[in-house]
Amino acid sequence: DAMVIQNPRYQVTQFGKPVTLSCSQTLNHNVMYWYQQKSSQAPKLLFHYYDKDFNNEADTPDNFQSRRPNTSFCFLDIRSPGLGDAAMYLCATSYGTGVDTEAFFGQGTRLTVV
Amino acid sequence: AQKVTQAQTEISVVEKEDVTLDCVYETRDTTYYLFWYKQPPSGELVFLIRRNSFDEQNEISGRYSWNFQKSTSSFNFTITASQVVDSAVYFCALSEMGRGAQKLVFGQGTRLTINP
Numbered sequence: 001d002a003m004v005i006q007n008p009r010y011q012v013t014q015f016g017k018p019v020t021l022s023c024s025q026t027l028n029h030n031v032m033y034w035y036q037q038k039s040s041q042a043p044k045l046l047f048h049y050y051d052k053d054f055n056n057e058a059d060t061p062d063n064f065q066s067r068r069p070n071t072s073f074c075f076l077d078i079r080s081p082g083l084g085d086a087a088m089y090l091c092a093t094s095y096g097t098g099v100d101t102e103a104f105f106g107q108g109t110r111l112t113v114v
Numbered sequence: 115a116q117k118v119t120q121a122q123t124e125i126s127v128v129e130k131e132d133v134t135l136d137c138v139y140e141t142r143d144t145t146y147y148l149f150w151y152k153q154p155p156s157g158e159l160v161f162l163i164r165r166n167s168f169d170e171q172n173e174i175s176g177r178y179s180w181n182f183q184k185s186t187s188s189f190n191f192t193i194t195a196s197q198v199v200d201s202a203v204y205f206c207a208l209s210e211m212g213r214g215a216q217k218l219v220f221g222q223g224t225r226l227t228i229n230p
Contacts, residue, residue: 042220105159
């Protein structure tokens with residue numbers, strides 16, 4: 001059974017129209033991450049939540065926001081998607097803060113901007 | 115700065131051949147972890163292995179084996195007797211401590227194609 005679930009798997013949005021991607025987990029992990037993976041590139045961390053504490057990466061554009069209403073759910077909001085935001089968005093979870101922590105990834109949402 | 119380099123962008127072999135995926139990393143930390151993840155066409159990243167900086171023992175798991183050499187900052191991954199189901203993009207990653215949680219720095223990935 002899937003432990004990190006991302007919906008939808010594929011999302012098409014219009015240029016400039018706000019879009020929300022969702023992630024849920026059944027692992028009860030305290031950390032949730034959002035990664036952006038552009039075509040043929042490595043995943044890049046956008047931000048993460050440690051419990052309710054939001055941690056933004058320094059180079060994450062302001063256009064990207066996130067919400068975590070409870071332990072199980074986390075949302076990625078793109079306020080005004082541009083063509084350059086087309087990518088696979090991967091949600092991941094982990095338990096604990098150790099450098100050895102294993103992250104569990106969802107199947108990703110592939111975002112297309114038209 | 116932390117950096118992971120996977121010099122091989124794409125590899126294509128015939129089924130049953132052995133194949134090695136290279137990974138070289140840079141870090142100033144004395145304690146760190148290295149990971150390999152597999153990304154099949156379905157998209158999710160599947161955890162394969164974790165290795166800490168103090169453990170240079172090679173590891174074997176079925177057809178998979180990993181060779182960690184601190185002296186050359188390498189953490190290479192070998193698939194023995196490859197199968198078509200091994201076709202995927204493989205990422206090597208280095209773990210560093212972010213603000214309160216782990217941050218994975220990924221290499222660019224190696225796309226492995228196993229041909230029947």
